[in-house]
Amino acid sequence: MALRRWVGTALAVGLLALGAPLQAAPRSSPAVTLAPASPESVGFSSERLKRLDAHMQALVDQGHLPGVTTMVARHGKIVSFQVHGKKGFDGPPMSRDTVFRIYSQTKPVTGVAMMILFEEGKWRLDDPVSKYIPEFAKLRVYRGQNTDGSFITEAANRPPTMRELMSHSGGFAYGLIADNPVDKAYVDTGVLGSKSAKEFIDKVAALPLIDQPGGQWKYSASVDIQGHVVEKLSGMSLADFMRTRIFEPLKMVDTGFWLPAKKNDRLASLYVWGPKVQKLVPAEGFMVLDITKPPVVASGGGGLVSTSDDYARFSQMILNGGELNGARILSPASIKLMGSNHLNDDIMTGKDGSFRNGRGQGFGLDFMVITDPVKAGVLAGEGTMSWGGAAGTWFWIDPENDVFFLGMIHVLNKDGDPALRNLDDISQQLVYQALVDPLK
Numbered sequence: 001m002a003l004r005r006w007v008g009t010a011l012a013v014g015l016l017a018l019g020a021p022l023q024a025a026p027r028s029s030p031a032v033t034l035a036p037a038s039p040e041s042v043g044f045s046s047e048r049l050k051r052l053d054a055h056m057q058a059l060v061d062q063g064h065l066p067g068v069t070t071m072v073a074r075h076g077k078i079v080s081f082q083v084h085g086k087k088g089f090d091g092p093p094m095s096r097d098t099v100f101r102i103y104s105q106t107k108p109v110t111g112v113a114m115m116i117l118f119e120e121g122k123w124r125l126d127d128p129v130s131k132y133i134p135e136f137a138k139l140r141v142y143r144g145q146n147t148d149g150s151f152i153t154e155a156a157n158r159p160p161t162m163r164e165l166m167s168h169s170g171g172f173a174y175g176l177i178a179d180n181p182v183d184k185a186y187v188d189t190g191v192l193g194s195k196s197a198k199e200f201i202d203k204v205a206a207l208p209l210i211d212q213p214g215g216q217w218k219y220s221a222s223v224d225i226q227g228h229v230v231e232k233l234s235g236m237s238l239a240d241f242m243r244t245r246i247f248e249p250l251k252m253v254d255t256g257f258w259l260p261a262k263k264n265d266r267l268a269s270l271y272v273w274g275p276k277v278q279k280l281v282p283a284e285g286f287m288v289l290d291i292t293k294p295p296v297v298a299s300g301g302g303g304l305v306s307t308s309d310d311y312a313r314f315s316q317m318i319l320n321g322g323e324l325n326g327a328r329i330l331s332p333a334s335i336k337l338m339g340s341n342h343l344n345d346d347i348m349t350g351k352d353g354s355f356r357n358g359r360g361q362g363f364g365l366d367f368m369v370i371t372d373p374v375k376a377g378v379l380a381g382e383g384t385m386s387w388g389g390a391a392g393t394w395f396w397i398d399p400e401n402d403v404f405f406l407g408m409i410h411v412l413n414k415d416g417d418p419a420l421r422n423l424d425d426i427s428q429q430l431v432y433q434a435l436v437d438p439l440k
Contacts, residue, residue, distance in 0.1 A: 005119075022194045034076060034312055036078050036081070038079065039348050043440035044436070045436045049079070049434040050387075052070060055427075055430060059420070062419070064417055064420055065409055066410075067083070067268065070427065071312055072404075072431055073403065074402055075177060076320070078114065078312070084379055085427050089280075097254070099292065100265045100391065100393055102311070103312065103389035103390035105388065105394075106301060109363050110226050112246060112330065113238070119334055121163055126342075128158070129170065132232055133205075135201050136160070136201075139156040139184070139205065140156060140175050142211075153236055160214075162213055163365075165229075166226065167342040168190050168363060169347060170214075172222050172225070174219055191203045192299075193223070196297060215346075217363060221275060222301075227298060227300025228300075228367075230300070239294065239298045247310075250313045250317055250326075254311065255306040257294060257298045258291045258294050258295065267305075271283055271383075287390060290424050297355070302390065315397050318335055318397050318401060321335050337365065339364050341371050343363050353433050357372075358375060359376060366387075369385055370382055379429060380396060380398050380400075381400025381401045385397045392407075392409040392414040393409065394406075394423070394424045396428065403431070405427065412416075
């Protein structure tokens, strides 16, 4: 999960199996209710799960966090849903219905929206993106800069594919960490602050790719581009498409691109790690999106707000193979496709890039995936899908063990605090050390 921690930092600046894998017990019937159940009923130890709670409470007691919520579920049953601390250091107690800005945890939701249209035959994985966004037909690739700062470029050898768009291997940049000329240009031209979808696409098309399509994995604005594709192929706004095709069927009543005033008191206070003062301070500026009204351009890459209960329903739908309580969103085959590694062999075997076979990680369709738990050094099962948000929210979905986990905090640049830097790794270890009867 080291890569996800890097991504969280990037967004905030601008976000074992032991031996042979065990075969988990059969999943619950489709009529999953996500009702509370005893840990022991699905193979967990109550006593060992207390280690997870103790760790989170210690972070609050020591002032590293104002509050945090965690949820563990197996076989469609919630075996732990804990709240610790407050919504803000001077605020009311944290609650189970607290609303969080989930930032890049929006990306898997956009991926599901894309796959709904995929199942309707409206696009194919190896189609060129330019088939749906003609402005991307003649993209160029960065190769250096002239003395006046202008770019030296070459023509892209081909347009990026839809598969590459959904696996961050198409060559696009983001602008969240401006540590190279292309990302800096994303900042200088205000790509992420575009006032319309057309303006956003035009600005991206005018800037060079950071590498030839398929040349490397680079976290990017690709999912915001996907949001535009959803709108073009569906004839609906991204917000309306998600609401009618995902949120309403799944009864995700508190998820959307803005927060009605009547729910404001449920919103957690947003903080950022201040490196100069070495503590959390109230967040403001670029990353603090205005969620008081519907956005002009809904960000498929990071615009949603949600709650633990709502994202649990989304996670269980994924774990069930695309269905929850009679609402069929996707087929099992589509979920399996999303959770498979889609990075090409050159990226997986190359010396450069964030993903390599030796790391035991790959990237699917808007999820990071575990390809080899032993090489990855994790206790989660092969095929585990995960991602996180800039404000520190994190989750994983483990089909092999039929487990999902959600963690919610509200801290940008959390990795500046050493106590929070490994929170995703530590929480995963503490969950799986408590799964003492995985065949149950």
